[in-house]
Amino acid sequence: xxxxxxxxxxxxxxxxxxxxxxxxxxxxxxxxxxxxxxxxxxxxxxxxxxxxxxxxxxxxxxxxxxxxxxxxxxxxxxxxxxxxxxxxxxxxxxxxxxxxxxxxxxxxxxxxxxxxxxxxxxxxxxxxxxxxxxxxxxxxxxxxxxxxxxxxxxxxxxxxxxxxxxxxxxxxxxxxxxxxxxxxxxxxxxxxxxxxxxxxxxxxxxxxxxxxxxxxxxxxxxxxxxxxxxxxxxxxxxxxxxxxxxxxxxxxxxxxxxxxxxxxxxxxxxxxxxxxxxxxxxxxxxxxxxxxxxxxxxxxxxxxxx
Amino acid sequence: xxxxxxxxxxxxxxxxxxxxxxxxxxxxxxxxxxxxxxxxxxxxxxxxxxxxxxxxxxxxxxxxxxxxxxxxxxxxxxxxxxxxxxxxxxxxxxxxxxxxxxxxxxxxxxxxxxxxxxxxxxxxxxxxxxxxxxxxxxxxxxxxxxxxxxxxxxxxxxxxxxxxxxxxxxxxxxxxxxxxxxxxxxxxxxxxxxxxxxxxxxxxxxxxxxxxxxxxxxxxxxxxxxxxxxxxxxxxxxxxxxxxxxxxxxxxxxxxxxxxxxxxxxxxxxxxxxxxxxxxxxxxxxxxxxxxxxxxxxxxxxxxxxxxxxxxxxxxx
Amino acid sequence: xxxxxxxxxxxxxxxxxxxxxxxxxxxxxxxxxxxxxxxxxxxxxxxxxxxxxxxxxxxxxxxxxxxxxxxxxxxxxxxxxxxxxxxxxxxxxxxxxxxxxxxxxxxxxxxxxxxxxxxxxxxxxxxxxxxxxxxxxxxxxxxxxxxxxxxxxxxxxxxxxxxxxxxxxxxxxxxxxxxxxxxxxxxxxxxxxxxxxxxxxxxxxxxxxxxxxxxxxxxxxxxxxxxxxxxxxxxxxxxxxxxxxxxxxxxxxxxxxxxxxxxxxxxxxxxxxxxxxxxxxxxxxxxxxxxxxxxxxxxxxxxxxxxxxxxxxxxxxxxxxxxxxxxxxxxxxxxxxxxxxx
Numbered sequence: 026x027x028x029x030x031x032x033x034x035x036x037x038x039x040x041x042x043x044x045x046x047x048x049x050x051x052x053x054x055x056x057x058x059x060x061x062x063x064x065x066x067x068x069x070x071x072x073x074x075x076x077x078x079x080x081x082x083x084x085x086x087x088x089x090x091x092x093x094x095x096x097x098x099x100x101x102x103x104x105x106x107x108x109x110x111x112x113x114x115x116x117x118x119x120x121x122x123x124x125x126x127x128x129x130x131x132x133x134x135x136x137x138x139x140x141x142x143x144x145x146x147x148x149x150x151x152x153x154x155x156x157x158x159x160x161x162x163x164x165x166x167x168x169x170x171x172x173x174x175x176x177x178x179x180x181x182x183x184x185x186x187x188x189x190x191x192x193x194x195x196x197x198x199x200x201x202x203x204x205x206x207x208x209x210x211x212x213x214x215x216x217x218x219x220x221x222x223x224x225x226x227x228x229x230x231x232x233x234x235x236x237x238x239x240x241x242x243x244x245x246x247x248x249x250x251x252x253x254x255x256x257x258x259x260x261x262x263x264x265x266x267x268x269x270x271x272x273x274x275x276x277x278x279x280x281x282x283x284x285x286x287x288x289x290x291x292x293x294x295x296x297x298x299x300x301x302x303x304x305x306x307x308x309x310x311x312x313x314x315x316x317x318x319x320x321x322x323x324x325x326x327x328x329x330x331x
Numbered sequence: 332x333x334x335x336x337x338x339x340x341x342x343x344x345x346x347x348x349x350x351x352x353x354x355x356x357x358x359x360x361x362x363x364x365x366x367x368x369x370x371x372x373x374x375x376x377x378x379x380x381x382x383x384x385x386x387x388x389x390x391x392x393x394x395x396x397x398x399x400x401x402x403x404x405x406x407x408x409x410x411x412x413x414x415x416x417x418x419x420x421x422x423x424x425x426x427x428x429x430x431x432x433x434x435x436x437x438x439x440x441x442x443x444x445x446x447x448x449x450x451x452x453x454x455x456x457x458x459x460x461x462x463x464x465x466x467x468x469x470x471x472x473x474x475x476x477x478x479x480x481x482x483x484x485x486x487x488x489x490x491x492x493x494x495x496x497x498x499x500x501x502x503x504x505x506x507x508x509x510x511x512x513x514x515x516x517x518x519x520x521x522x523x524x525x526x527x528x529x530x531x532x533x534x535x536x537x538x539x540x541x542x543x544x545x546x547x548x549x550x551x552x553x554x555x556x557x558x559x560x561x562x563x564x565x566x567x568x569x570x571x572x573x574x575x576x577x578x579x580x581x582x583x584x585x586x587x588x589x590x591x592x593x594x595x596x597x598x599x600x601x602x603x604x605x606x607x608x609x610x611x612x613x614x615x616x617x618x619x620x621x622x623x624x625x626x627x628x629x630x631x632x633x634x635x636x637x638x639x640x641x642x643x644x645x646x647x648x
Numbered sequence: 649x650x651x652x653x654x655x656x657x658x659x660x661x662x663x664x665x666x667x668x669x670x671x672x673x674x675x676x677x678x679x680x681x682x683x684x685x686x687x688x689x690x691x692x693x694x695x696x697x698x699x700x701x702x703x704x705x706x707x708x709x710x711x712x713x714x715x716x717x718x719x720x721x722x723x724x725x726x727x728x729x730x731x732x733x734x735x736x737x738x739x740x741x742x743x744x745x746x747x748x749x750x751x752x753x754x755x756x757x758x759x760x761x762x763x764x765x766x767x768x769x770x771x772x773x774x775x776x777x778x779x780x781x782x783x784x785x786x787x788x789x790x791x792x793x794x795x796x797x798x799x800x801x802x803x804x805x806x807x808x809x810x811x812x813x814x815x816x817x818x819x820x821x822x823x824x825x826x827x828x829x830x831x832x833x834x835x836x837x838x839x840x841x842x843x844x845x846x847x848x849x850x851x852x853x854x855x856x857x858x859x860x861x862x863x864x865x866x867x868x869x870x871x872x873x874x875x876x877x878x879x880x881x882x883x884x885x886x887x888x889x890x891x892x893x894x895x896x897x898x899x900x901x902x903x904x905x906x907x908x909x910x911x912x913x914x915x916x917x918x919x920x921x922x923x924x925x926x927x928x929x930x931x932x933x934x935x936x937x938x939x940x941x942x943x944x945x946x947x948x949x950x951x952x953x954x955x956x957x958x959x960x961x962x963x964x965x966x967x968x969x970x971x972x973x974x975x976x977x978x979x980x981x982x983x984x985x986x987x988x989x990x
Contacts, residue, residue, distance in 0.1 A: 040488045047500075054504045164628035166580050168587055169621040172607045180611050226752040233705050233747075234767040234818060235740030238732060244766075249757055267495045271587060275607065286588045289499055301500065305492050312491065324757055324802045351949035352975045355940070 033316060037309045044305045049090055052294045053083060099299030102288075110299035113284055120190055121269055121280035127200035128265050132208035137254065139208075140215020141247060147220065155212065162209025167268050171202040171275045188277040199276045203268050207261045214257055218250040225249070255319045259312040266304060376565070379641040386637025389630035396627060400450055403443025411436065411444035412595035420613055429619050432605065438616070441597050442623060448598040449624075452509060453578035456516035461571045463517060464524020465563075469555060471525065472532025483529070489522045498581055502590040512591055516578050524570055531563040565642035572635035576628050583624060599624045653721070654858055655681040655704070655743075655826060660718030662699055665711060673699045675882040677718075681826065684856040688873035688890070690866055690905065696882035697862045701828050703728075705745055706735045722826075741771040744819035748831040750811035754803040760814045761799030767821050786817045790847060809840035813847070820851055827851075828860045833868070845872055867909045870894060878902050881938035888964035898966040901939050903986045937969065945970060945982045 081089070093100060099110035143155035178198060179187035186195050222228065223246060231241045269282035277283070281300060288296035380386060404411060407428070415435035423430040429438035471482040489497070501515035536559075544554055583600025585591030587607075592598040599620050606617030662674040674696040681687050689697045702708055704720055704727065720727040727738065739745075744767075747753040755763060764786065765779045774782065780799070787795035790813045803811055812832060819827055829848065833841035849872055852859055863869060869876060869890065876893045878886045878901065886899040897903040937943070940950040949969050958971035970979045 036484075036487060039484070040491045043488045044492060051500050051504050160629060160632060161625075164576070164632045165625040166583055166603075166628065168583070168607070169603060169625055172603070172610060172617055173621065176610050176614055176617065180614075226747060226749060227755040229702075229707055230745075230747065230753045230815070230818075231755070231766075232707055233739055233745040235736045235738070235770050236766070237736050240770075245755055245758075249755065252757065263493045267493045270495065271584065274588070289503060290589050292503070294503075297500075297503065301492075301496055304496060308493070309491055324804075347949060347953075347972075347974060349974055351952065352947050352969070352972070352978060354978055354981075355946040355948055355951065 029320070030317070033313060037313055040309055041302075041306060045091065045094055045302055046087075048298050048301050049087055052298050053086075094302065099302065100295050102296045102299075103293045110296055113296065114281065114299070114303055117279055117281045117284050120278055121273070121282060124190070124196065124199055124203060124269060124273070124278065124280060125262075125265050127196055128203035128207070128268075129262065131200055132204035132211055132261070132265070135204075136208040136211025137215050137251070139212040141219060141250075143212065143216045144219030144223070144250075145242065155216070159209045159212050159216075162205050163213070165205075167202060167206055168271045168275060170205055171199070171272055174198045174202055175275065190276070190278040190280070195276075199272050199278060202275075203265060203272045206268060207264050210257070210264070211254065211261065214254055215250065218253045219246060222246050222250045252319075252323050255315065255322065259308075259315045262311045262315075263308055266308065376641045380637055383637040383640065385633045389633035389637070392626060392630040393634070396446060396623070397450065400443050400446035403446070404440045407437055407440055409437035409440045411440045411597060413437070420609075422613075423615060423619075430613075430615055432616060433609065436595075438602075438619060441602060442599075442620060445597045445599045445602050445620070446623065448509065448592060448596065449579055449582055449600065449627075452512050452516075452582050452598070453575045456513045456520070456578045457571050457574040459513065459517040460520045460574055461524055461567060463521035465528050465567065467521060468525035468528025469532050469559065472529040472536065473551065473555070475533075479529070482525070486522045486525055489519065494519055494577070495581065495584060498585065499588075499590060502585055507585075507590055507593045509592065509596075512582055512585060516581060520574065520577065524567065524574075527566050527570055528563050531566060532559055535559050535562050565638075569635060569639045569642060572631060572638055576631045576635070579624065579628060579631070599627075652682055653680045654683050654685075654723065655860075656719075656721040657700065657704070658719045658721065660700055660703060660720065661716040662696075662703060662708060663714050663716055665714065673713075673882055674703075677879070677882070677884055679877045679884065679887065681858050681860060683825075684852065684858050685875065686852060686859045686861060686873045687875050687877065688861045688863060688869035689877045689879060690863055690869060691879035692864055694881075695879040697879045698830055700879075701745075701830060701860055701862055704828065705739050705743060706730070706732075707745075737771070740767045740818075740824075741822040742824050743826040743828065744822070744824045745828040745830065746812070746815045746819050746832050749835045750808060750815050751803065751835070753815060754811060756803055759800055759802060760806065764799075764814065764818050764821060767818050771822050782821075783817075786821055787814075790817050790820070790851075791843075792817070808836050809843065812836060812840075812844055816844075816847065816851070820855065820857070823855050824857060826858045826860065828862070830862045831864070832861075834864075841868070848872065865909075866905050878905070883938060883967060884965075885939070885968070886964075886966045888960075889962060892962070892964060897986070898960070898964070898971070899968050900943050900945050900970070900982065900986075903982075904942075904944075937967070944985075945978055947975065947978055949975075 102108040143152045146152045178185040273280040273282035285300045419435040421431040471479045497519040498515045505511035586600030587604040602620035610617040660677045664671045691697045764783045768779045784795040886902045936951045940946045955969045957965045
């Protein structure tokens with residue numbers, strides 16, 4: 026187990042290092058000029074370049090950058106003069122985290138619930154209904170869902186606020202729009218997992234032991250069907266995170282996703298770089314956590330990794 | 332030792348023709364044949380795919396969309412980039428079937444021009460991902476050892492970061508445009524295919540027929556072509572179908588945030604983006620492209636699911 | 649009503665609906681089981697032996713399965729008419745079952761102790777503390793060493809033989825009247841096999857449990873079974889007491905199966921005999937006897953008409969045309985050849 030954890034940690038650190046390096050060099054290749062603009066005179070441009078350290082040789086810039094990252098300092102935003110990337114993250118992360126957690130909880134609860142319902146009613150109308158809903162959830166892009174929700178509830182019915190993220194009512198549409206895709210994926214997985222467990226020999230044993238159908242479903246089937254679901258929690262978190270780029274932009278939520286999109290539109294390299302790394306680190310840590318959790322919960326994994 | 336026993340239960344033994352009791356010659360016996368074994372793999376796949384109605388509907392929808400992408404813009408007397416400031420924001424009508432946008436451009440024409448762009452990007456990038464994935468995956472699987480380890484570590488790193496982030500970074504570097512989008516997808520999205528092909532290659536390398544072929548002096552290339560390739564083909568096809576949906580979504584995402592297709596050229600993603608901007612006053616501008624993009628994604632998903640089910644060995648009973 | 653019969657399966661027919669058509673897995677099968685008796689059901693895979701016994705506990709998957717006709721009388725009550733609730737009272741308490749592969753038959757994510765206790769709690773009002781002690785007691789009884797440790801382990805932490813002992817503990821926990829053992833040793837190695845059979849024999853003497861042993865291996869039944877039912881292609885081919893079947897097989901199929909058993913007595917280097925051909929695919933049921941095409945003594949009538957059961961002394965019956973009084977000539981051949989081999 027210790028060896029396994031160590032191995033996973035090393036891979037995670039290596040991934041972070043490669044990501045940091047790749048981001049740095051990729052963004053140094055960007056053609057546009059962040060200080061371009063009719064009002065900026067060349068002298069000021071030059072001063073800005075010196076101020077942001079863009080006049081130094083590339084290798085030196087890289088070393089400085091890596092040093093800063095190690096200290097947890099992502100530098101300055103180029104577009105928002107004077108703003109530190111760390112401040113942007115500090116201000117925006119709580120909103121994104123809140124939205125992300127709401128979306129994750131919604132998708133896990135409903136995804137698993139619908140998966141179970143569909144599997145238990147296999148081949149019946151309720152199953153077909155779930156399968157169709159899941160297909161729609163997977164196929165309809167999140168920005169289409171978000172825009173349609175906004176139109177119907179915000180513009181047409183006028184019962185929910187169209188944008189921003191202040192009260193509970195503001196959170197409803199974005200968290201639902203963000204959770205839908207993940208919910209569909211989870212429901213589909215849960216259904217497949219339930220059906221696979223349903224044919225397992227130990228379910229036959231349970232029946233031969235005289236357990237009632239409901240007991241079998243609760244104690245044996247759902248329990249065992251849930252383990253494989255844990256393995257897709259990592260990808261599910263990544264899905265919610267990338268989904269937030271668009272959802273936050275559409276609902277004008279001042280979260281990290283919206284900042285990321287804006288930074289790309291403004292060619293704000295340092296902010297793009299900082300946020301990319303932040304997202305990367307966040308996901309790597311989450312994946313590690315999910316993995317360890319799986320190792321702790323599933324006795325089979327716990328055993329083989331000892 | 333044997334005595335013809337007295338038959339206790341047989342009170343009503345029926346008399347048959349005596350000739351029926353003559354021994355049966357060996358040649359008259361029929362060897363029972365297991366029917367299931369004779370059904371060849373691909374005809375079986377086709378039979379099961381054909382019975383999958385949703386997948387067939389998916390194929391028909393995609394087919395119709397492709398036809399309209401080709402002829403659609405030619406059916407109306409407008410061009411996708413023809414600005415007409417005297418007829419802006421027209422609702423759908425007999426003159427403009429899908430209405431016009433803020434610059435008076437015909438949306439029917441733009442939807443099908445956008446379809447060309449979106450479908451072209453999606454198909455070309457899915458195919459190039461497939462090629463890269465197959466090459467990297469089979470190199471990794473066949474060579475094994477250090478090369479395999481390095482390639483797989485690299486794939487792990489690619490997978491750890493969501494593809495939209497990688498694609499966005501590449502787009503920032505290469506600038507907007509159709510070619511950049513295709514390149515960005517191809518360079519970042521081959522990882523899943525490589526993993527699949529590597530896994531299958533490793534598995535097949537150990538199977539008896541591959542070992543037998545090798546022991547008879549078959550070259551590596553022949554082994555790939557004759558044995559490994561036909562076996563990985565089903566998973567490759569299924570995975571490529573799903574990659575097309577990913578690419579359509581990715582293109583739409585990029586166009587929405589402004590890194591994708593640049594005006595006056597258009598795509599479905601671009602049309603949805605401008606629809607979102609105008610939806611308060613002109614909701615049809617959102618609905619029309621939203622329906623097309625969703626239907627396409629749905630159809631591809633149905634086709635992919637159908638192919639997966641049809642080629643899944645576990646389901647072939 | 650025949651009161652000495654604990655279980656009486658009558659005219660059972662089960663089909664499975666698959667995409668290529670209806671497969672008749674079990675056709676008009678009869679067999680019975682007396683109190684504390686060991687009945688072996690022998691046959692190749694696909695002969696319908698598992699399907700017919702799973703139907704006893706209501707384990708037939710429906711759909712695709714369908715029970716087309718028959719009765720399964722347990723203590724003179726038809727189990728096929730029981731609903732889920734009534735059936736669950738029988739399963740695991742009066743009739744229990746152990747399966748072929750103890751690895752997949754145990755829930756991989758549940759401690760073995762809890763899996764055993766589950767069956768105790770299901771059928772008795774035992775309190776939790778007592779059920780733990782009772783579980784340890786039962787595990788000791790079936791020869792599981794260190795039951796206090798094992799009780800907290802997961803199935804993958806046990807060896808194959810130990811897992812099957814856990815399955816047996818579960819099956820015997822409520823002292824059932826009948827234990828159905830479906831190929832209980834096929835997944836285990838030979839030394840463990842004999843241990844498990846010894847255990848089953850001991851348990852039968854101790855609890856007076858009747859056992860239905862399902863196997864494809866004639867070699868293992870001699871020492872344990874009282875009676876044997878031979879099945880082929882969903883049909884009972886021959887039925888009788890173990891000694892009779894062993895020493896005087898009446899059906900050519902039984903005779904062929906017996907010859908396929910490797911013998912330790914023969915020290916001559918005899919080639920292991922096999923039966924040529926494969927069992928018929930039950931999608932297209934042959935019109936006559938299903939064994940015709942592999943039978944050395946087949947006659948024309950075997951291809952055309954299904955034989956009837958010929959009854960003999962001591963509840964012996966054979967499903968074969970050789971015993972028709974018009975088949976004397978062919979029967980003589982059978983007698984000459986198979987008689988010598990005994």
